[in-house]
Amino acid sequence: MRPNRSVGIVGWGAYVPKYRITSKELARAWGKDWKKYAARILVEEKSVPGIDEDTFTIAYEAAKNAIRRARVDPSEIKAVFVGTESKPYAVKPTATMLAEALMIGGEERLTLGADFEFACKAGSEAMQAVIGLVGSRMIDYGLAVGADTAQGAPGDALEYTASAGGAAFVIGTEDKSVARIVGTCSYVTDTPDFWRRQLAKYPSHTSGFTGKPAYFTHIINASKKLMEEMGTSPKDYDYVVFHQPNGKFPLKVAKMLGFTEEQVKPGLITPFIGNTYSASSMIGLAAVLDIAKPGETILVTSFGSGAGSDSFHIEVSDRIEEVRNCVPRVIDFIKKKVYVDYAIYSRNRRMIIMPAGIGDY
Amino acid sequence: MWAYRLNIPSHWRLLSERYRLAGGYCENCGHKMFPKQKICPKCGSEKIKPVELPRRGKVITYTIVQTPPRGFEYYTPYILAIIELEDGTRVFGQLTDIEPSEIQEGMEVEMTIRKVRVSGESGAIAYAYKFRPLE
Ligand SMILES: [Zn+2]
Numbered sequence: 001m002r003p004n005r006s007v008g009i010v011g012w013g014a015y016v017p018k019y020r021i022t023s024k025e026l027a028r029a030w031g032k033d034w035k036k037y038a039a040r041i042l043v044e045e046k047s048v049p050g051i052d053e054d055t056f057t058i059a060y061e062a063a064k065n066a067i068r069r070a071r072v073d074p075s076e077i078k079a080v081f082v083g084t085e086s087k088p089y090a091v092k093p094t095a096t097m098l099a100e101a102l103m104i105g106g107e108e109r110l111t112l113g114a115d116f117e118f119a120c121k122a123g124s125e126a127m128q129a130v131i132g133l134v135g136s137r138m139i140d141y142g143l144a145v146g147a148d149t150a151q152g153a154p155g156d157a158l159e160y161t162a163s164a165g166g167a168a169f170v171i172g173t174e175d176k177s178v179a180r181i182v183g184t185c186s187y188v189t190d191t192p193d194f195w196r197r198q199l200a201k202y203p204s205h206t207s208g209f210t211g212k213p214a215y216f217t218h219i220i221n222a223s224k225k226l227m228e229e230m231g232t233s234p235k236d237y238d239y240v241v242f243h244q245p246n247g248k249f250p251l252k253v254a255k256m257l258g259f260t261e262e263q264v265k266p267g268l269i270t271p272f273i274g275n276t277y278s279a280s281s282m283i284g285l286a287a288v289l290d291i292a293k294p295g296e297t298i299l300v301t302s303f304g305s306g307a308g309s310d311s312f313h314i315e316v317s318d319r320i321e322e323v324r325n326c327v328p329r330v331i332d333f334i335k336k337k338v339y340v341d342y343a344i345y346s347r348n349r350r351m352i353i354m355p356a357g358i359g360d361y
Numbered sequence: 362m363w364a365y366r367l368n369i370p371s372h373w374r375l376l377s378e379r380y381r382l383a384g385g386y387c388e389n390c391g392h393k394m395f396p397k398q399k400i401c402p403k404c405g406s407e408k409i410k411p412v413e414l415p416r417r418g419k420v421i422t423y424t425i426v427q428t429p430p431r432g433f434e435y436y437t438p439y440i441l442a443i444i445e446l447e448d449g450t451r452v453f454g455q456l457t458d459i460e461p462s463e464i465q466e467g468m469e470v471e472m473t474i475r476k477v478r479v480s481g482e483s484g485a486i487a488y489a490y491k492f493r494p495l496e
Contacts, residue, residue, distance in 0.1 A: 018458060050457065050458055050475070051435055051436055052436060052457055052475035052476040052477070052491070053475060053476070054476060054486075056474075056488065057473070057474055057475050057476065057488065060473075060474050061473065088486055089486070097488065100376055100380055101380040101381065101474055103381070336496065347435070350435075354434055354435065
């Protein structure tokens with residue numbers, strides 16, 4: 001897919017809470033042999049939200065960084081979409097809170113605003129929607145955010161990876177861009193690999209179903225189709241970013257598609273912070289933009305359970321050097337960390353519930 | 362036992378203060394204040410305009426809360442501080458992303474938005490400014 005007028009990323013920003021728990025500590029809490037159980041997913045530690053953090057506060061931080069890099073007045077942003085599967089409110093948009101906090105749409109708040117849900121690809125889906133609005137000249141700038149405080153049931157395999165973080169992109173016309181979004185491809189099927197019912201606290205997943213029919217099929221199909229439409233092959237890209245449910249899958253899918261480890265590694269962030277769900281591939285893209293040089297090419301393919309993938313062909317432009325260092329980079333967030341044990345983790349995640357009438361939930 | 366309930370109309374009226382640190386500016390004498398007041402405490406003028414204050418400052422003084430009011434139990438112990446913003450305006454607020462053992466007078470901080478209180482399982486969430494250490 002290509003927009004009618006050329007669009008690109010005008011500003012990018014990320015945010016990762018500073019707390020971490022190691023997979024060794026998670027294994028210890030549940031009496032699992034870390035080497036047998038957790039080491040093979042290649043996630044050393046994961047980010048944990050602070051006790052007063054949630055998807056809105058994380059989205060706020062990432063969006064603030066993206067707007068600062070974009071050097072755009074928030075009043076010129078006419079769409080704000082937040083992709084997440086951990087909305088603070090089941091009904092009440094996170095996007096309106098973000099618009100209020102950042103003055104998006106100006107004093108009058110003349111902006112579109114909505115939350116998107118598509119498991120781990122809600123953020124890239126928000127990017128697609130903004131590309132459409134800018135590309136059709138309905139708006140000049142839009143903000144797409146992917147943010148999550150991912151839920152993994154205590155003791156479940158997902159607990160080793162489900163983490164917290166956010167990434168945001170201001171998307172606008174090509175002339176203002178740091179990277180042009182040349183073409184995209186989206187692909188969905190009804191695949192019941194992972195879900196969470198309306199009032200369920202934690203998601204369910206079909207073991208052994210999350211790999212081949214879900215993650216690999218969708219990423220491979222969307223990426224191949226995009227490269228076919230663009231007339232490119234894996235060697236034409238300097239970097240490739242895939243959704244990162246663990247440290248292993250992105251390397252495996254890269255190999256299956258014909259990419260090298262060198263193309264994947266700069267955007268592979270999950271081994272250090274865990275799977276940030278809606279933010280996962282977007283933080284990977286942010287980390288690549290943190291280091292990419294003008295003229296370089298990036299392929300990004302997200303994956304969301306349920307299931308689908310969005311694939312993007314991106315070309316870095318000269319303007320990137322001007323704005324790169326004006327806000328913290330992904331590596332700065334990775335380095336800034338404080339370890340917590342399972343007790344503090346349980347408290348921060350509200351897994352310990354205080355008696356009725358005391359505390360909150 | 363009663364559960365904490367957020368006063369929605371008052372929270373809603375104060376959103377610009379709580380999300381964007383909007384204070385008051387006296388058009389008569391130039392004094393800035395937080396929160397915005399109807400009458401300037403310096404000159405008595407009623408010509409007060411809203412103004413967004415700087416997001417960075419330093420800790421002037423603080424206290425560590427060990428026995429919290431209802432609704433703050435999860436966050437205890439937490440730090441309340443008076444922050445002097447870059448323009449000299451003083452703001453009273455909570456610190457975050459910091460352990461009580463790390464707090465120091467003069468510490469540089471920046472504004473962020475965090476959850477302050479949550480009204481049980483089904484009530485509204487009160488978000489507002491807090492300050493965190495600046496690296
Ligand atoms: Zn005055």
